[in-house]
Amino acid sequence: MKNIYSIGIGLIGGSLAKDIKALRPDVIIHGISRKDSTLEEALALNLIDKKATLDDLKNADLVIISIPVDATVKLLPTILDLIPETGLVVDAGSTKVDICKVVENHPKRRNFLAMHPIAGTEHSGPAAAISGLFQGKTNIVCEVEKTTFKLQEKALKLFSDIGMRIRYMNPEAHDKHIAYVSHLSHISSFMLGKTVIDKERNERDIFDMAGSGFASTVRLAKSSPAMWTPIFKQNKANVIETLEEYINNLSHFKELMKQDDFEAIYKEMESTNYIKDILNGIH
Amino acid sequence: MKNIYSIGIGLIGGSLAKDIKALRPDVIIHGISRKDSTLEEALALNLIDKKATLDDLKNADLVIISIPVDATVKLLPTILDLIPETGLVVDAGSTKVDICKVVENHPKRRNFLAMHPIAGTEHSGPAAAISGLFQGKTNIVCEVEKTTFKLQEKALKLFSDIGMRIRYMNPEAHDKHIAYVSHLSHISSFMLGKTVIDKERNERDIFDMAGSGFASTVRLAKSSPAMWTPIFKQNKANVIETLEEYINNLSHFKELMKQDDFEAIYKEMESTNYIKDILNGIH
Known part of the structure; x- marks a missing residue:
């Protein structure tokens, strides 16, 4: 896992980027956001190494989506289209039914892992990102059986390494x-x-x-x-x-x-x- | 102010005792409680110097009441009966109308100051007492004009000294x-x-x-x-x-x-x- 693309670099995306970089200094975090000002802020705060666009996703080993859940539902199929066969997409949304549903028949469904890290603060935006936010917290993973085993294994190792315990659940529950x-x-x-x-x-x-x-x-x-x-x-x-x-x-x-x-x-x-x-x- | 009697030595009474003792080491804090086990706990925690009973209130310079507000309404007139002419009684209750009402015609009304220090935690009992709880917090004082000036002055100095800002308000407001x-x-x-x-x-x-x-x-x-x-x-x-x-x-x-x-x-x-x-x- 060399190239990680973080779509959305606010509280959750930015905090994940911070912990992942601390753990694996060789990883390159590429930031993608609707607003260039957000990317500039994330660069200045050292949350990301580079700015990127959706077209760059062809080089992604891992894509982390941390944007509003309606935007996730809209973008997720396109993101899956764009990543390579070896890539994995995870999302951090606070709802799971609609997000799982929108890709249930996607040809690359097995390249997606639905997650909800139960962590956060009341603040938002890149400046809200903090280190260690996920330490000891629960990461709920849905429909784990629908994701390629080797890809889920890599991702779950990464999230365990930043301190999370993994809990499995179906999207409806x-x-x-x-x-x-x-x-x-x-x-x-x-x-x-x-x-x-x-x-x-x-x-x-x-x-x-x-x-x-x-x-x-x-x-x-x-x-x-x-x-x-x-x-x-x-x-x-x-x-x-x-x-x-x-x-x-x-x-x-x-x-x-x-x-x-x-x-x-x-x-x-x-x-x-x-x-x-x-x-x-x-x- | 040498002899302070604390009626109720839980979160509020205990924390007040701690701050007052830290500020004025010469003061003797006497604890009064329905339960002897509470007094023993307060002694062991160094919140009070001595155990006392209502009969000892004749020696009180200051009485601080920090018990449930229904018990305050019941006990307050008796407490006022028992203190000397030079003594002051303050309460820390979260309601003020009923408490002020029960003593409105008491011959020692001028020896009472109605207060509500806005401070606390969700814990209770002597073990919940903490230092510095009142630092920077608001102490609401009601019907200040009904208390002897010299007595209110002493009390307000004490509560200012432990870090509170004083705000005046009528009981209804x-x-x-x-x-x-x-x-x-x-x-x-x-x-x-x-x-x-x-x-x-x-x-x-x-x-x-x-x-x-x-x-x-x-x-x-x-x-x-x-x-x-x-x-x-x-x-x-x-x-x-x-x-x-x-x-x-x-x-x-x-x-x-x-x-x-x-x-x-x-x-x-x-x-x-x-x-x-x-x-x-x-x-």
Whole structure:
């Protein structure tokens, strides 16, 4: 694996490039982006060695796609057309059903590995790239059996080497479960931010009263709408289901308060405290 | 200020004791708690110098109350009865209307200062006490004009010295605004945790898929139900109002998704991204 092409060099693509370069100094990272200014920034930050275009993909040993999931669905078939028989394409998208579906009958399907590295921050763009982001994190790999064994082996070795544990799952299970543990958190955070901002418009200075608890709970509301809108679109049915359950739980809590049933309120919280044990396993 | 009595020596009381002792080594911190085991733990952790009981309050220069807000409402009048004319009582409760109300006609009202230091973590108990918790944080002081000037001056100097900035507010404004920036965050976090835990019961292992974003958003769901139930009870009307607005915003987001209006979804998130600038000011 000598020539790696990184399509999208923001938080995920840039952080992957950083870790891969640190691990394998002989590798050449070629950056591809819609915007030349992004490439220039990535060069200046030393995330990539060279600028490239899609036409250069004929020389690729590995292509890493880290762009919004709607753009991945659009570009992926073309990228597979362009790479050599010996090349592998992986994507890092937060949805897997639509992405796997768009290449299910592609003649080079076996040159594609569908992945979702569960790692990130609320920041975006090349400047958001950080070293060691993937250390100890989970990389979900879908439909592993559809990828040429030797190619998957090389890729999984690389992602293990940068610290990830690999978990296998089918695209449907991935999209269903990730709606709960990731997509819903983003919406809850965005809407919490909105609720408080709306209030702030009428009542000045309430943010002076906000502490670290509020900051933690709305942190994800800083996330990129360009990245998240297509995720919600592609995972619409699952996300709506989680939202309905979340709204029902909130409404139930509100009803208990209206009925002055604070014993039940106590129990609701007590039974959720169990999240402590769960979170101990998450970084 | 030589003899300080700390009623409740958990996260807040314990952290205050730590900072005050570091700043003023000559002060003696006396601990009072319902449970002797808590006092023993606080002694072992060096949070307090001595164990005490309510009867000892006759020697108090300063009493700091950091217990659940329902217990504060119950105990505060008795505490005021017991302290000397030269003593001051402050509380650190997350609600202010009921606490101020219960002593409005107390003969020693001028020996009480109502406070809310906006600081904390999701942990509780003496072992949760940490140094420097209040550095750079806001201390909201209510009805300052009702406290003897010399006593408020001493107390505010002490809380400034441990790094807090003081903000003045009436109890009604405090309870209304804190519902948005603190109480609502706790409910959103608890109910998010519940939604995902309920799902986990049927679908195993989904927490393996959770990343740091989820961890951050549900962090507050580790908070103490004993501390939070009486807060929601005392601030019922305001909390229900914020919950209704939050649920409306979530339902609107869900409707936009159902209508495939992802342009509006994008705008919802984009306009909330402005939270970035706001959070820059919060630790």
